[in-house]
Amino acid sequence: MRVSAKADYAVRAAAELAAADEGPVKGERLAEAQDIPLQFLEHILLELKHHGIVRARRGAKGGYWLARPADEVTIAEIVRAVEGPIAHVQSSPPEAIEYRGNAEHLQEVWIAVRASLRNVLESVTLADLVSGEMPSVVNELAGDPDAWVAR
Amino acid sequence: MRVSAKADYAVRAAAELAAADEGPVKGERLAEAQDIPLQFLEHILLELKHHGIVRARRGAKGGYWLARPADEVTIAEIVRAVEGPIAHVQSSPPEAIEYRGNAEHLQEVWIAVRASLRNVLESVTLADLVSGEMPSVVNELAGDPDAWVAR
């Protein structure tokens, strides 16, 4: 139930790409802007490229850019690209698990967990993230001061 | 963003304890009822004990039982006991991270992610799980057929 460094880095780099209009951005600039180890970031960007989220060109004047408009790329996509499916249980999707005995209804809980994650991650686009104008579901959740305290 | 075998096992074992009224339940019975490797389960139960969720007695007629009534133990507690804090980012709580540049608002997203997980996991008690009568937030999320399809 945790967010990996890779996913965090990927979203941050993508946010920089979303903000940079006009032309490709060098990996080095992304790494500096977000304080991410360059060579590690390059691997991440490659994964994003393979998933069709980012494009790239080599050589002088080369760099990376978003394959689609920033308001059509969600955080969920980026997280899935680098971390794989969201909210798997024991490496299986929750709808595929069969529970026995008194744990029979646990499946519904994990399904609800996944759905609630999707509600957040699929609603936020890179455009939202850069502009700071979050969708209402995020504002409602993060608006509660209680959401900001550890537990 | 995945649920470990340990967390899944812990909740399932706790559900069996919640259902078994009258007297301690042997680890062996829990392991059989939920098809969990016994020795692994014993380590998990020990962790639950250290977190004050479960009590135990040794010897003949010994076994495990819930330290509190089943309707006062949430899934969130159990998951935290065996997996640690929910929705940490890069091993830090989301409220402690400082984002720069165009990723500045990413913090709100992770806070919202954590809050949405809490909404689900803290609302479901072991009593709910065993009875199958889920709180409304779970019913609403899991009621959507779309929540049951892979993505």
Place this chain on the structure above:
DNA sequence: GCACTCCTGACCAAGGAGGTCAGGAAAGTC
């Protein structure tokens, strides 16, 4: 005293996390 059951620490294999290193391959410039 003995059977029963939990308690605890040591260990283990495989894989993932979070990187680093070295070199190759395209693209642009002179």
Place this chain on the structure above:
DNA sequence: GACTTTCCTGACCTCCTTGGTCAGGAGTGC
């Protein structure tokens, strides 16, 4: 055509976690 720039790729590395197993010790009840 040489050279620089930048991405592309695979190999490698260390540390930690996951998902267990094994062996023995320590309470508890009869």
